Amino acid sequence: MTEQQARQFALELMEAAPAAYLSTVDTDGSPHTRAMLNLRNRQQYPSLIGLFAPHKDDFLVYFTTNTSSSKREHIRANPAICVYYCNPAQFHGLMFGGVAEIVDDSRLKAAIWQEGWESFYPSGPDDPDHTVLRLAPRIAKGWHGEDRFGFSVHK
Amino acid sequence: MTEQQARQFALELMEAAPAAYLSTVDTDGSPHTRAMLNLRNRQQYPSLIGLFAPHKDDFLVYFTTNTSSSKREHIRANPAICVYYCNPAQFHGLMFGGVAEIVDDSRLKAAIWQEGWESFYPSGPDDPDHTVLRLAPRIAKGWHGEDRFGFSVHK
Numbered sequence: 156m157t158e159q160q161a162r163q164f165a166l167e168l169m170e171a172a173p174a175a176y177l178s179t180v181d182t183d184g185s186p187h188t189r190a191m192l193n194l195r196n197r198q199q200y201p202s203l204i205g206l207f208a209p210h211k212d213d214f215l216v217y218f219t220t221n222t223s224s225s226k227r228e229h230i231r232a233n234p235a236i237c238v239y240y241c242n243p244a245q246f247h248g249l250m251f252g253g254v255a256e257i258v259d260d261s262r263l264k265a266a267i268w269q270e271g272w273e274s275f276y277p278s279g280p281d282d283p284d285h286t287v288l289r290l291a292p293r294i295a296k297g298w299h300g301e302d303r304f305g306f307s308v309h310k
Numbered sequence: 311m312t313e314q315q316a317r318q319f320a321l322e323l324m325e326a327a328p329a330a331y332l333s334t335v336d337t338d339g340s341p342h343t344r345a346m347l348n349l350r351n352r353q354q355y356p357s358l359i360g361l362f363a364p365h366k367d368d369f370l371v372y373f374t375t376n377t378s379s380s381k382r383e384h385i386r387a388n389p390a391i392c393v394y395y396c397n398p399a400q401f402h403g404l405m406f407g408g409v410a411e412i413v414d415d416s417r418l419k420a421a422i423w424q425e426g427w428e429s430f431y432p433s434g435p436d437d438p439d440h441t442v443l444r445l446a447p448r449i450a451k452g453w454h455g456e457d458r459f460g461f462s463v464h465k
Contacts, residue, residue, distance in 0.1 A: 174398035178333045178341035185390035186333035186341045189452075190403045235340035243329035248345045297344075 161304035169195045172240035179229035216290040251292035258287040316459035324350045327395035334384035371445040406447035413442040
């Protein structure tokens with residue numbers, strides 16, 4: 156698998172996976188993983204396709220989460236995270252690693268906002284409990300069936 | 311959701327999930343996640359149902375992996391791991407956290423062995439590149455739709 160093929164595969168997998176598995180590390184050095192909304196999924200979030208269109212090469216990831224969540228606590232102490240996308244039936248797996256940033260940008264929060272999220276964040280996009288996390292991945296690695304691949308993203 | 315209901319749900323999810331997502335932490339403190347064979351899956355590994363039968367309450371997990379793999383390296387330096395099981399369509403997710411042990415037991419390696427694994431470990435169950443990892447979880451946490459749950463396992 157060439158790097159170009161791996162990059163194309165990575166883009167297709169992250170745009171189709173039903174969930175994004177986010178891992179953080181707590182202050183004791185223990186990892187924690189949970190499923191997150193995969194905002195890159197084109198079928199689930201067609202209104203966000205345009206937001207990600209300029210990021211075909213840098214694989215930018217956004218997560219929306221409660222400010223009060225444990226993951227936000229973990230990231231404050233150790234911003235190293237990874238996100239995993241998977242199609243288990245085909246042995247397709249993709250991990251991005253890098254450093255999480257907390258995004259405090261009203262325009263971005265409004266752009267990401269989806270109908271129905273009021274049940275999580277009653278005051279809307281600028282609800283103080285609504286946090287957006289950004290990952291500009293540094294590395295990618297994974298498996299495409301029996302082929303292992305890996306490449307650098309942001310250097 | 312009572313603890314008893316959460317425990318029953320956890321058992322059912324780990325016995326049906328198509329993969330187990332294992333997270334380790336590297337020496338730089340960064341998390342790494344990858345899909346593993348879910349040996350607890352009763353449909354995929356019917357021959358192992360008896361092996362896990364005495365572990366309905368302690369949620370014991372086994373992983374089989376290459377001795378030369380990066381996860382084995384990570385665990386040697388930091389044995390804290392977690393494993394995640396998920397049914398994204400139903401917002402069902404379950405994480406177990408605890409300390410990984412490397413199991414050096416020929417009988418267990420033979421008991422876990424499946425037809426076809428010769429392609430990963432050419433010399434069979436005792437191939438020097440065949441490592442079995444065990445997780446006796448300490449904590450469990452997750453989501454069942456909109457219900458969050460958590461309980462202790464091994465104290």
